[in-house]
Amino acid sequence: MKRIGLLGATGSIGVQTADIIRKHPEQFKLFAMAFGRNVEEALPIINEFRPEIVVVQDAEVKESLKRQGYNGIIYIGTEGMYEVATHPNVDVVVNAVMGSVGLSSTLGAIEANKQVALANKETLVTAGHLVMDAAKRNNVSILPIDSEHSAIHQCLNGESKNDANKIILTASGGSFRDKKREELENVTVEDTLNHPNWSMGAKITVDSATMMNKGLEVIEAHWLFDMPYEQIEVIQHRESVIHSMVEYVDKNVMAQLGTPDMRVPIQYALTYPNRLELNQTKTLNLVEIGTLHFEKMDFDRFPCLRLAYEAGRVGGTMTTVLNAANEQAVALFLNSEISFLTIETLIERALEAHEAIEHPDLETIQRVDKETRKLVKSYVK
Ligand code: NDP
Ligand code: MG
Numbered sequence: 001m002k003r004i005g006l007l008g009a010t011g012s013i014g015v016q017t018a019d020i021i022r023k024h025p026e027q028f029k030l031f032a033m034a035f036g037r038n039v040e041e042a043l044p045i046i047n048e049f050r051p052e053i054v055v056v057q058d059a060e061v062k063e064s065l066k067r068q069g070y071n072g073i074i075y076i077g078t079e080g081m082y083e084v085a086t087h088p089n090v091d092v093v094v095n096a097v098m099g100s101v102g103l104s105s106t107l108g109a110i111e112a113n114k115q116v117a118l119a120n121k122e123t124l125v126t127a128g129h130l131v132m133d134a135a136k137r138n139n140v141s142i143l144p145i146d147s148e149h150s151a152i153h154q155c156l157n158g159e160s161k162n163d164a165n166k167i168i169l170t171a172s173g174g175s176f177r178d179k180k181r182e183e184l185e186n187v188t189v190e191d192t193l194n195h196p197n198w199s200m201g202a203k204i205t206v207d208s209a210t211m212m213n214k215g216l217e218v219i220e221a222h223w224l225f226d227m228p229y230e231q232i233e234v235i236q237h238r239e240s241v242i243h244s245m246v247e248y249v250d251k252n253v254m255a256q257l258g259t260p261d262m263r264v265p266i267q268y269a270l271t272y273p274n275r276l277e278l279n280q281t282k283t284l285n286l287v288e289i290g291t292l293h294f295e296k297m298d299f300d301r302f303p304c305l306r307l308a309y310e311a312g313r314v315g316g317t318m319t320t321v322l323n324a325a326n327e328q329a330v331a332l333f334l335n336s337e338i339s340f341l342t343i344e345t346l347i348e349r350a351l352e353a354h355e356a357i358e359h360p361d362l363e364t365i366q367r368v369d370k371e372t373r374k375l376v377k378s379y380v381k
Contacts, residue, residue: 237295322351329346
């Protein structure tokens, strides 16, 4: 029985993780859960799974939860999530919160020697070197939930990493893949949230449309698999059937295929190195799909992908700025304060304004993150 600490329980990944736990009560127990402010979504999960600890974003949410009749243990904020991530009764930490707010919990879980199932890619983009150093030092494996990285992880299973020539990440293209740049001038939040293949949280759906999601994933792959940026390629693949590939020195290419259902990589991260039945997802039917398409990525059409490669190559705090500027810009867009195309303009400005600091410690990263958000907000005032 694995006891799970689930951070981000009310989100898209969180709810699907709860579903995996529900289907395998003899394998998993939801020991603790954290969420932000969505009490309505949280209550049914709390009532069904009866976790021993619940973490909420702030005191106001705590009061609201109590008013609704919950009288168990409630912790607050990032400190509360850290408590869960390091709790002696937690075996696996699933980090599925949105944004760099998940960083300290990831680091805590690693230092406490937990199995870490990571959906929170911002953790690796903002501070990949700290996370991977800690993982190495504590001999902890970080199991990716992100479907592309789960694919690469599986393609590398039993192989020597040195034999891998190249990682090939596939990109669905997001909500606007068939639109030209000129057609993006007036797209709305609603248009953007309409993703063709995957149903996900709002921020990552916007990231998919700007292609920043793939940019973040390039950096995520760089850290997780210790691969130089020159050996990470992105290709567009609209069907999202091949989730990613590894090309080896002998020209063998390994690919992982599946239906677009996040419960598959979530469950694999929970059961690794073993597998469990997963009956609720559709079996991949290649005959029904018939044809798979692949296209070259256009860096002019998707400047965010270019910015991510550039920031990744500079390294240090440059990717912290990339991530924080993106989080802030996307929040402004979702709040209808800026247009879709302004997202990339603000990120590029923040990157240009920044002088990268090499090998930053946690404090420096948190300071740069905060300053970047402030700077990006000041651009639109
Ligand atoms: P959602 O927006 O659906 O969920 C985010 C979760 O984080 C919610 O539970 C939210 O709580 C919680 N949260 C947000 N801010 C805070 C905070 N300050 N303190 C505590 N909790 C907070 O996001 P997704 O599930 O889509 O994505 C989560 C992570 O997984 C992201 O890093 C994303 O990139 C990654 N990912 C997601 C995929 C997907 O299919 N959705 C695929 C691959 C990766 P509340 O809503 O209650 O406020
Ligand atoms: Mg992904």
